[in-house]
Structure formats: C-alpha cells, structure tokens
Amino acid sequence: MTRPDNPYVIIGGGVSGMTAALILSKFGYPVTLVEKRQRLGATLRGFSRQGTNFDTGLHYVGALQPDGALTRYFRYLGMPDLPFADYNAGGFDRIRFIEAGREIRLPLGKDATIDYLSDIFPEDKGFVAAFYNEIEELYNSSTFLNFNGDVRDAVNAECRQESLAARLNRGTRNPILRAVLSIYSLLYGVSPQETPYIQHARVAGSYFDGVKSIAGGGKVLAAAFEKLLDKAGVTCLRDSEAVSIAFDNAGRAAGLVLREERYIPARGLLFTAHPGLLPAMLPAGAVKPAFSHRLASLEDTISSHTLFCSCQSVIPIVQGSNLYVCLGNDIERAFLPGCSPADGPFYISRGISGKLGAPVYQEGLMFSAPGSYNQYARWHGSRTGQRPPAYEDFKAERLEAVRGVLLRHCPELKDTQALDGGTPLTNRDYLGSPGGGLYGTKHSLKQFSPLPATRVPNLWMAGQSVIAPGVLGAVISAFVACGCILGMDRLQKELQCL
Ligand SMILES: Cc1cc2nc3c(=O)[nH]c(=O)nc-3n(C[C@H](O)[C@H](O)[C@H](O)COP(=O)(O)OP(=O)(O)OC[C@H]3O[C@@H](n4cnc5c(N)ncnc54)[C@H](O)[C@@H]3O)c2cc1C
Structure with a gap:
C-alpha cells in the first residue's frame, strides 16, 4: 500500500540516479537509492592499475561555463565548486587523418x-x-x-x-x-x-x-555527489541489487525486491539502469507485452576495445587535447557490425586523475578502438575474471593490433606501457549494458528512446538512454523524470530562478 512516508526508490546510483535522489529530497520526500555496485557513481570513478588512475566515464563535459546549462543544474543540486581543468584554446580536440596526411584542430x-x-x-x-x-x-x-x-x-x-x-x-x-x-x-x-x-x-x-575536464577525474564528481546525498539524508544502499518491482492490486508500481530478499515499499520508483534490464524486473502480465518487447529490443550504442596505458613522461599532443585518429576519411566504419578494431577510428584521451602517490610522473591514457559484441558472442556466458584462455588470446591479439597501428601512426605514444585492456564483454559486465554498449541504448532515428513517464503508474525512467547521452544527458534525464513526478511547472519555476 502507498503510504505518505514511503520513499521514492531509485534503481541505479549513477549520475542520473544520484541527481534524481537529490532533486526529490529537495522537495522534502524520503528517498532510497539502490546501487548494485559497491560504490555509487561506478561508471564515473574509473579504476587504478599499478599506481596509475584511469578515467572511464568522464573525460570531458560541455555546458560548464559559469552560466552554462550543466553549471546551473549543478548549482541547483548544491554542488560545490569543482576543480575544473581547461583545455587548449587552440585545439581541445585534434583529429589526425592518416591517409590524407593532415591533422585538424x-x-x-x-x-x-x-x-x-x-x-x-x-x-x-x-x-x-x-x-x-x-x-x-x-x-x-x-x-x-x-x-x-x-x-x-x-x-x-x-x-x-x-x-x-x-x-x-x-x-x-x-x-x-x-x-x-x-x-x-x-x-x-x-x-x-x-x-x-x-x-x-x-x-x-x-x-x-x-567544455572542461575535472582535475582528479570522474571520481571527484562521484565523491561530491556522495557528500550531497549524505547531507540530504538520502538512504543509499550500495552492493544491493534490485531484482523485481512489485505491483499493488490497482496495477501500480509499489515496491522493490532486492537480491538479499529485502522488500522496500515505495511511493514511486525511478529506474535509471540500462532500459533492456527493466522487463526482467516486471512481474508477468503487469505491463503490456509491447512495452517489454520495445525495451528489450532497443539497440545498444557502439562498443569498444580499450587499452589502458601508463606513461612516465609528458606526451604534449594529449596535454589539454584529445586525439582522434582516422586511417581513412570515413568514421562510419566504426559502426559496422564486423568492424575491425585495428581499422579505427581511435580515440585517445589522457586521464586527469594524475598520479596516485607515484614517486615518478605517471599518466593514465585510454586508447579506444571500435568493438562489436557479436565478435565475442561465443563467450557470452563468461564473466570478468573467469574467461577461458581462447577469449584471452582473442582479446590480446586484437588489443596488440590496435596498439601496433596506433604506435605506427602516432610515434608520440611510443613510451606508453599497456597495463590493462577491455573488450565489448568487459563493457557489458562493468557498464551493465547487455549488448556491450558504451553509452546505453542508441538515440537513433531507427528506434524510439524510452520516455521518462512510462504507462505504468508510479514507475518512471531516467538515465543516458532516455533523453540524451553523456553526463549532461544523464543529469537532464533526471530533471525531466523528476519533472514528470513532481509536476514540470514546479521544477521549472525553481530552475528559472537560477
Ligand atoms: C569509456 C567511457 C567514457 C565516457 N566519457 C564521457 C565523457 O568524457 N563525457 C561525458 O559526458 N560522458 C562520458 N561517458 C558517458 C557517461 O559516463 C554516462 O553517460 C553516464 O555516466 C551515465 O550515467 P547513468 O546514470 O545514465 O548510467 P550509469 O552510470 O550506467 O548508472 C546506472 C547504475 O545502475 C546500476 N544498476 C544496474 N542494474 C542494477 C540493479 N539491478 N540494481 C541496482 N543497481 C543497478 C549500475 O551499476 C549503474 O551504477 C563515458 C562513458 C564511458 C563508458
């Protein structure tokens, strides 16, 4: 039964879930945020290997000038000043065209x-x-x-x-x-x-x-969100996996069952994980089959092969710039199902997490090349840390090929050492995207993205797959979903005062 003191329950503690939790609690509602990973903001935090930090879910973000859209949203949430880092005014992105022999800033x-x-x-x-x-x-x-x-x-x-x-x-x-x-x-x-x-x-x-990056990387933003959630009194359940959404007799979403068989009654639920994961959480017959089918068949965004490299010297070309490398003139090839990672295009970004107390200068670089989940489908049943040798060989061969091509065309990267690497299966397991997509489901002319207000009473959706991609898109989706919950006019009035 819906009681006034039941919380809004948010599934997923990424940028969108954390943003929505803060908005709802600002309006005086109790909120419970449920995250299956051990830490909130897992996509943003990156990881470290041998003393080098690597950023994953945040390299650069727009809308961050003093009155930029994201700045205003952050201000509304009470976000403290973050240590933003500026890019090179003369070229924050560089694109090297190998065949044409030219570089464009x-x-x-x-x-x-x-x-x-x-x-x-x-x-x-x-x-x-x-x-x-x-x-x-x-x-x-x-x-x-x-x-x-x-x-x-x-x-x-x-x-x-x-x-x-x-x-x-x-x-x-x-x-x-x-x-x-x-x-x-x-x-x-x-x-x-x-x-x-x-x-x-x-x-x-x-x-x-x-456009800015954050000195210290995505983990600085994740930590700032965590502090705000704590201050706002949001109940954060980490290492807690949502398994099913319960409905009341009137067909409204009314509570959440967690993996540890705990039940949380809810006045409403906001789902922010990959949309393809929602149908499995809904009881049979609770929603129209067309709704479940539509969500389950949404196509994922591009996947990747990624190399995480360290370097003990400054590489000028990636100081204050991101580097894209295209072998030909066409970037469409990255999106073909049979794409070969060594054909590119490649995206190289330097982490701004810096050194992790390392005695020598240590820089984390991410080399990203295209990837297709289909090429790894035969290892679908395997999990990170338990993959068979055939997978490891296949992965190593592809990542070495990527590195070989990049070093040939970007000799500036020659002093880098590869410390780890990822494939579309790694993305699937770490990012929770069933098709290995890097950025959730596609915002495409060929499919309708899910809307924040579902046809199920008391169930809403947010996240990068709902309105727009990236950190900005995830934040916006949370505002729009909360607008649907609270009344768009109420939220709009507050935002317009900023
Ligand atoms: C390599 C990489 C680089 C990127 N670089 C940038 C960048 O430079 N700039 C930018 O703007 N964006 C970037 N992005 C995208 C950006 O990180 C994402 O758009 C954003 O973090 C998505 O936030 P979200 O809340 O929508 O989703 P998520 O971060 O995926 O949050 C969803 C959460 O739900 C949790 N979850 C899933 N299932 C359950 C369950 N059953 N129970 C409980 N919890 C569950 C997941 O663990 C996850 O934490 C990058 C992404 C990647 C992968």
Whole structure:
C-alpha cells in the first residue's frame, strides 16, 4: 500500500540516479537509492592499475561555463565548486587523418572554430558557418535546457529530424570535413546515418557552452555527489541489487525486491539502469507485452576495445587535447557490425586523475578502438575474471593490433606501457549494458528512446538512454523524470530562478 512516508526508490546510483535522489529530497520526500555496485557513481570513478588512475566515464563535459546549462543544474543540486581543468584554446580536440596526411584542430568557441575551419576549407566556408550556427541554435533552443515546451513533443520532434549524415551531405562533398563535423558520433556511439541532427547538436553545442575536464577525474564528481546525498539524508544502499518491482492490486508500481530478499515499499520508483534490464524486473502480465518487447529490443550504442596505458613522461599532443585518429576519411566504419578494431577510428584521451602517490610522473591514457559484441558472442556466458584462455588470446591479439597501428601512426605514444585492456564483454559486465554498449541504448532515428513517464503508474525512467547521452544527458534525464513526478511547472519555476 502507498503510504505518505514511503520513499521514492531509485534503481541505479549513477549520475542520473544520484541527481534524481537529490532533486526529490529537495522537495522534502524520503528517498532510497539502490546501487548494485559497491560504490555509487561506478561508471564515473574509473579504476587504478599499478599506481596509475584511469578515467572511464568522464573525460570531458560541455555546458560548464559559469552560466552554462550543466553549471546551473549543478548549482541547483548544491554542488560545490569543482576543480575544473581547461583545455587548449587552440585545439581541445585534434583529429589526425592518416591517409590524407593532415591533422585538424578544433579550437575552443564557435567563432574560432568557424574561422579556423573556414581557413582550411575555403570552398566550404559558407556551410561551416551555417552548420555551427545551426548547432548552437538547436542546442540553445532545446526544451531540455530551459524546460520550456512539452517534453513529449520534444522527444517526438527528434524522430522527424533529418540525420546528421543527411545534413552533412546537403552541405559538403568534402569527406574530411564531413568526418570532422561528425567526429563526436564516437562520443555518443551512434553512426551519423542514424543520429538525429538535434541529438548531435546537444553534444556538439554543449562544447560551445564551456567544455572542461575535472582535475582528479570522474571520481571527484562521484565523491561530491556522495557528500550531497549524505547531507540530504538520502538512504543509499550500495552492493544491493534490485531484482523485481512489485505491483499493488490497482496495477501500480509499489515496491522493490532486492537480491538479499529485502522488500522496500515505495511511493514511486525511478529506474535509471540500462532500459533492456527493466522487463526482467516486471512481474508477468503487469505491463503490456509491447512495452517489454520495445525495451528489450532497443539497440545498444557502439562498443569498444580499450587499452589502458601508463606513461612516465609528458606526451604534449594529449596535454589539454584529445586525439582522434582516422586511417581513412570515413568514421562510419566504426559502426559496422564486423568492424575491425585495428581499422579505427581511435580515440585517445589522457586521464586527469594524475598520479596516485607515484614517486615518478605517471599518466593514465585510454586508447579506444571500435568493438562489436557479436565478435565475442561465443563467450557470452563468461564473466570478468573467469574467461577461458581462447577469449584471452582473442582479446590480446586484437588489443596488440590496435596498439601496433596506433604506435605506427602516432610515434608520440611510443613510451606508453599497456597495463590493462577491455573488450565489448568487459563493457557489458562493468557498464551493465547487455549488448556491450558504451553509452546505453542508441538515440537513433531507427528506434524510439524510452520516455521518462512510462504507462505504468508510479514507475518512471531516467538515465543516458532516455533523453540524451553523456553526463549532461544523464543529469537532464533526471530533471525531466523528476519533472514528470513532481509536476514540470514546479521544477521549472525553481530552475528559472537560477
Ligand atoms: C569509456 C567511457 C567514457 C565516457 N566519457 C564521457 C565523457 O568524457 N563525457 C561525458 O559526458 N560522458 C562520458 N561517458 C558517458 C557517461 O559516463 C554516462 O553517460 C553516464 O555516466 C551515465 O550515467 P547513468 O546514470 O545514465 O548510467 P550509469 O552510470 O550506467 O548508472 C546506472 C547504475 O545502475 C546500476 N544498476 C544496474 N542494474 C542494477 C540493479 N539491478 N540494481 C541496482 N543497481 C543497478 C549500475 O551499476 C549503474 O551504477 C563515458 C562513458 C564511458 C563508458
């Protein structure tokens, strides 16, 4: 039975779950946050090997200028000042095209980007300016940044959008320029052919709104969230796995059963884990089969092969910049089911976690190459730490091939030592994505992303798969879901005062 003192129960202690817990508790509700990993914010925290820290779920984030969208959301949550680190103004992202023998930098700020790209692509000058102006306009007018307009309309509008690839094809024939303008597809894991143009704008536009990294890495943000949750009196159950959602006689979601057979009665539940995991938690017959089927068949974003390397010297090319390496001019190949990791494109990012009390300078670098879950399907039943030798051989061969190609084309990386590596199966197990996706399910023209308000009374959804990807997308999804719970007007009023 729903009682006024029952808590809102949130499944998943990632960025979205922690954000939602803080919002609901600000409105005076008791909240219980349930996380199956031992620590909250597990995706953000990264890990360490031999004294070197590696960032996983946070390298760089946009919307962080003093009045940027994420800054305002963080301010609302009571987030303290975080130790943001700036990127190189002249090139926070670098893209090296091997076949074409050229390297292109993306400077900070829209005008600088337009000027620089117009200089090197003079015949496409008009299109470059039009493209970036549109990106900025789409980003700024997003319903999810100012809460003006109807959320359902905004989600539906996405499906009527043209794809990023179609917009690029209308603007330019230059394959290198097309690759430059769509390189961030690798950061949200959906091919330009499938990406709604507006979804691309939510990511690319956020970088004009203040792109930063956090000194100390994602674990600094996770720790700041944890402190706020503690202060707000949110009950955080760590190492606690949600296994099923209980319904009352009226067909409303009414409680949560945990792995340890504990039952938590709830006034409402917010599910923030991978949407494909929700159907298994619902009792048979509780929801329409179409709902379960739709969630279970959502496609995952791109997967990866990842090498985590340490280096005892400064590598200038990745100081204050991320490096992308494309062997050809086409980034679509990363999204093909049979993609070979050694064909790239590659993404190289230096961790800002720094040294972990190491006596010598020690830097953690992540080399990421494409991966396809299908190539690892034969080891589907295995778990991290218990994989058969055939898997280890297969993985080692692929990761060595990636490293070989990268060292050939980026000799600057020669002093790095590989300390660990991951495959699509590693992603599946660590990120909780059934298809090994790096960023949850695809925001694609080919499928409808789940909406925060489900048709089940008292059950809502949030997370990177719901509205938009990344840390910003996860935060926004929590605000929108809480708007559905509390009343959009109530939340909107508070946000507009910020
Ligand atoms: C390698 C990598 C690099 C990235 N880099 C960036 C970046 O530079 N910038 C950026 O903005 N974004 C980046 N991202 C994406 C960003 O980290 C995510 O979008 C964001 O952390 C997602 O938060 P979330 O709350 O939606 O999901 P999650 O962090 O996945 O949270 C869901 C939580 O639910 C828990 N859970 C699952 N099932 C259950 C259950 N049954 N019971 C209880 N708990 C459960 C999971 O353990 C998990 O902690 C990166 C991601 C990866 C993988």
